[in-house]
Amino acid sequence: MRSLVTGGSGFVGRALVDALVERGDDVTVLDVTPEGPRPDIRYLRVDLRDSDETAAACENQDVVFHTASLVHTRRNREEEIHAVNVGGTENVMAGCRAHGVPRLVYLSSASVVYEGVDICNGDESLPHSTSQQAPYAESKIEAERLVLAANDRELATVAIRPHVVFGPGDQRFIPAIVGKAREGKLRWSVGWERKLSDFTWIGNLVDSLLLADERLKPGSAVAGQAYFITNGEPIPFWAFIEQLLARMDFPPIRGAVPYSLAYAVAAVVESLDTLRGGTLNSEDGFSRFAIRYMCTHHYFSIDKARRDLGYEPRVSIAEGIDLTAANLEAAAL
Numbered sequence: 001m002r003s004l005v006t007g008g009s010g011f012v013g014r015a016l017v018d019a020l021v022e023r024g025d026d027v028t029v030l031d032v033t034p035e036g037p038r039p040d041i042r043y044l045r046v047d048l049r050d051s052d053e054t055a056a057a058c059e060n061q062d063v064v065f066h067t068a069s070l071v072h073t074r075r076n077r078e079e080e081i082h083a084v085n086v087g088g089t090e091n092v093m094a095g096c097r098a099h100g101v102p103r104l105v106y107l108s109s110a111s112v113v114y115e116g117v118d119i120c121n122g123d124e125s126l127p128h129s130t131s132q133q134a135p136y137a138e139s140k141i142e143a144e145r146l147v148l149a150a151n152d153r154e155l156a157t158v159a160i161r162p163h164v165v166f167g168p169g170d171q172r173f174i175p176a177i178v179g180k181a182r183e184g185k186l187r188w189s190v191g192w193e194r195k196l197s198d199f200t201w202i203g204n205l206v207d208s209l210l211l212a213d214e215r216l217k218p219g220s221a222v223a224g225q226a227y228f229i230t231n232g233e234p235i236p237f238w239a240f241i242e243q244l245l246a247r248m249d250f251p252p253i254r255g256a257v258p259y260s261l262a263y264a265v266a267a268v269v270e271s272l273d274t275l276r277g278g279t280l281n282s283e284d285g286f287s288r289f290a291i292r293y294m295c296t297h298h299y300f301s302i303d304k305a306r307r308d309l310g311y312e313p314r315v316s317i318a319e320g321i322d323l324t325a326a327n328l329e330a331a332a333l
Contacts, residue, residue: 001025004061004101006048006092007068008041009033011169012107012162012205016065017041019206030057031068048088058095063213066092066147067107071172073134073289074270077278085139086146093150103156103216105209106147110163110198110228110300111137118297120196124226124304134289144226151224158212159226160205163300167202167320168327177241178328181250189238191259191295197237198230198299201320204313205229211309227305231313231320234299240317247325259295266291 003020007013008029014037020027021041028042036043046053048068058064070084089106096104113119113126114133128141144159151157166174180186208229215222242253266288273279305311315323 002028002060002062004028004030004057004064006030006064006066006088007107008043009035009037010067011171012165012202013037013065013067014169015167015202015206016067016209019210020065023210028057028061030054048091049083051091051094054088054091055095055098058092058101059099061099061101063103063105063216064092064096064101065105065107065209065213069107069140069143070136072136072278073287074273074278078135081135081139082142085136086142089143089146093146093155096155101155102218103213104147104150104158105212105216106144106157106159107209108144108147108159108161108226109137109140110161110230110298112141112144112161114293114298116292116296118195119299120297121299121301122228123301124228133292134287137289148224148226153218156216156218156220156223158216158222158224160208160212160229161226161300162200162205162208162229163198163298165200165202165205167324169202170324174244174324174328177244178248178250181245181248184251186241186245186250187254189241189253189256190262190291192256193295194236194238195295196234196297196299197240197293198232198234199240199317199320200230201313201315201317203315204231207314208305208309208311211311215309221308225304225308227309227311228300228302229305229311230300230302231315231317232302233313233317235317237294240321243318243321244325247321248328259291263288263291 003025005013008017009031017037029036030044030046044057070081115129115131147157
């Protein structure tokens, strides 16, 4: 099997690459980092906005896993986010068409249905969001629509929608929490209510991507479909944080600040950042979108993935927290 992974040097991409190598695939990675994720695979340093080079990377591939995207939840840098997340996806699909790639597995996001209000056990019948939430969410909506609409007899497509992915190799979510805890800055949660959230262990997500690929072919039940992928264990967002802090022997959270106050501060910080031109990869969970996310129920049914993909989470949230903490502790030695 010849597999191309866009964004293969990132968190999800790197874990997927390892699994594909273990599966026995001949793996190619496309990314913008100076070096690839491992020395035993073919690495192409390509910007997805380069249509010619992106298309060329698709030559002689049996499947493309499109995991690359810019994650940015502040309301700035919209054109850049769109160019990479939507324009890059269009270039990947064009490359698949030009070189006869039969399968495209797209890494989407559960945020494509998020309207800023509670979602309780949401399923794939939920429509794409029509309210403006964040450039990232909006770009993922547009890209997912393009991918699913492209499904036909020549190119079978599927979209996988994870929610709050965590595990070893994460460069955003867990590092931001641990960094603040080490600095003594994580003393307060946001919001008085204990809103439930879904989380997804990285290995469980990778399992779903491989399962989708194995079942993806023109006319199959999977082709042209989207699937929510989580651990299927909704818990309060801040309970997850508290479990991680306790496992790593950090001080517990003292109390909570009102949602309205946190949201107002995030709006000011976001506005100041926009005046400076917008800073990528610096949010640390502090944007209006992130604050809303922490303070609404958003958990999803994985019944469709169980039925069509044979998906079943192998690692629980508690096990995942323990494995993640052990990895962070080993890295600090």
